[in-house]
Amino acid sequence: MIRVMQLGLGEIGLSTIESVLAQPKHMKLVAAVDVNPSIIGKPLREFMRGRKRGLIPPPIRITGSIKDALKSAGKVDVAIMTTGSRTVDVKATIDALADAGIHVVSSCEELSWPALRAPREAKLIDARAKKSGIAVLGTGVNPGFAMDAFAAACTGVCNNVKAIRVIRSLDASKRRYQLQKKVGAGMTVAAVKALIKKNAIGHVGLAESAAMIAAALGWRLTKLDERFEPVVADHKVSSEHFTVLPGQVRGMRMTAVGTIGKRRVIDLELTMALDADTFDEVIVDSDPAIVVRTKTGFPGDTSTANLLANCARLLGENGLQPGLNTMLDVLKLRSVGV
Amino acid sequence: MIRVMQLGLGEIGLSTIESVLAQPKHMKLVAAVDVNPSIIGKPLREFMRGRKRGLIPPPIRITGSIKDALKSAGKVDVAIMTTGSRTVDVKATIDALADAGIHVVSSCEELSWPALRAPREAKLIDARAKKSGIAVLGTGVNPGFAMDAFAAACTGVCNNVKAIRVIRSLDASKRRYQLQKKVGAGMTVAAVKALIKKNAIGHVGLAESAAMIAAALGWRLTKLDERFEPVVADHKVSSEHFTVLPGQVRGMRMTAVGTIGKRRVIDLELTMALDADTFDEVIVDSDPAIVVRTKTGFPGDTSTANLLANCARLLGENGLQPGLNTMLDVLKLRSVGV
Incomplete structure (x- = not known):
């Protein structure tokens, strides 16, 4: 025991x-x-x-x-x-x-x-x-699994990996209050952009995921670019905790792009927003090319x-x-x- | 080196x-x-x-x-x-x-x-x-990955796994001659059934996959039932190597079912046939339930x-x-x- x-x-x-x-x-x-x-x-x-x-x-x-x-x-x-x-x-x-x-x-x-x-x-x-x-x-789950270690393990059936893309998207409206708040739900675009500038909002760990994948595949990245941007509602969306009007922020999209010289080898895209689709997808450009999609997503906190x-x-x-x-x-x- | x-x-x-x-x-x-x-x-x-x-x-x-x-x-x-x-x-x-x-x-x-x-x-x-x-x-890839170790790794985000189902399906018409022959393409149903009886046809390793999953999840199976059956063409299908007429065999479906008493906990289904869809899917009945689908499949020999x-x-x-x-x-x- x-x-x-x-x-x-x-x-x-x-x-x-x-x-x-x-x-x-x-x-x-x-x-x-x-x-x-x-x-x-x-x-x-x-x-x-x-x-x-x-x-x-x-x-x-x-x-x-x-x-x-x-x-x-x-x-x-x-x-x-x-x-x-x-x-x-x-x-x-x-x-x-x-x-x-x-x-x-x-x-x-x-x-x-x-x-x-x-x-x-x-x-x-x-x-x-x-x-x-x-x-x-x-x-x-992220960092630690969905966008890095799991994706790397999927490449076990591959050879000559030229690039890898991992997309994680989740409907924040089904998640706890803290997460909805963390992704800026209900805020104005200006307020979210100000918080992004101060590094005071968004997900921690996307750069870690990119670095882990690079290490797994033996890539020495020359650049690792992490970006956050608000996802703006084009219609009214609501959750148990927030009501978001058109033009307000319903969540965030975060990207991490790893390059070697001019080659873009790692592309991570994480969307956490009210009303977003929920899934995880790993796309490996290699021999053979494979696409692994977790139709249910890997549910966040659980x-x-x-x-x-x-x-x-x-x-x-x-x-x-x-x-x-x-x-x-x-x-x-x-x-x-x- | x-x-x-x-x-x-x-x-x-x-x-x-x-x-x-x-x-x-x-x-x-x-x-x-x-x-x-x-x-x-x-x-x-x-x-x-x-x-x-x-x-x-x-x-x-x-x-x-x-x-x-x-x-x-x-x-x-x-x-x-x-x-x-x-x-x-x-x-x-x-x-x-x-x-x-x-x-x-x-x-x-x-x-x-x-x-x-x-x-x-x-x-x-x-x-x-x-x-x-x-x-x-x-x-x-199978046994060894698609229907066992990969499926077990997917459960890493789960708890209370009640049952697991893994489906692997592949279009044998795109595979080499030996594989098409191995799954009975172009034979009569009677001939394939005779070979099944003699254990002279079909895939080796589905029971191994079931046993590996059981060990991974700590299940002591009371029964592990492996079955092979021919997949019969209902229309003419052909590959580079075979032409299969309606009523003839276009491939095989193999199943392994693991039970504990009356509970069916492991369900593996492998279809290798001309004209079959190509994909791999892991379905875990657990908290949370997850479905991981490899849209491209994990391509066989490669x-x-x-x-x-x-x-x-x-x-x-x-x-x-x-x-x-x-x-x-x-x-x-x-x-x-x-």
């Missing part, structure tokens, strides 16, 4: 707990940690009461630190972190877990491909994890929670090497780019 | 050589072996002249045994075997390669999930490979050749543990079944 600690009790954290609870033959939740003083000490069962899936957590109390959690939890095999999006923000916690001999799987977006924005921290985390004999892994739980199980079974891993160590199949 | 030996110079073997030659920065073909006395000693370049892709192999001669190949090839890192379909038939060769310290990737269908039909041989191969510190892997080459590269980089691996060690992500 793999003993799991959950760090971070926001929506993704609670969904992840549910994914862990849904695998009772394999994993047992032994600790739940959050820094929010207003919930520390509360019984987790009470805190999770009323959630849709109705899974009942064990009778543990929420603790405010890893140290406190370890006092009551006994042995912990794997910690799942759903806290920061930046590697610098999660490094200290990962270090503490490594020192305690606990494997770590994290939803930190930058950590999905830390070489891109935090190469120095990545090296330090890797060295410390190796010293402790534990594995660290960043994962999530997929991330399940990936965290499924990867926690893999780590708990010591299925990865000690050190800082990426999803390319989990899905190891791929072709090479030309 | 990974030094590769190709064993078996039939059509798949030659395609695999081309896939290796298409990755010149990573791999170098240093030996080509076949048991056919009429080609032993011939320059490989001459033997491959006139092939469509026009890739030129190195100036080596075809040898008749591993021993002879090693005399001229120098160090070999990985051997790719495209010879037998049964584990018992390839075991002696794998043993010899293991003793020589050479990693092995094989298209042997049974070896994709050897626990099913050759558990004793699998244990022996595993022990010998571990002793020599080399990795052995069975792969191919995909197998590319998988062999791409996995040879992985083995050459010591990317797998010593011992007998399966594609579940290459694609390590999956959910658990309920």
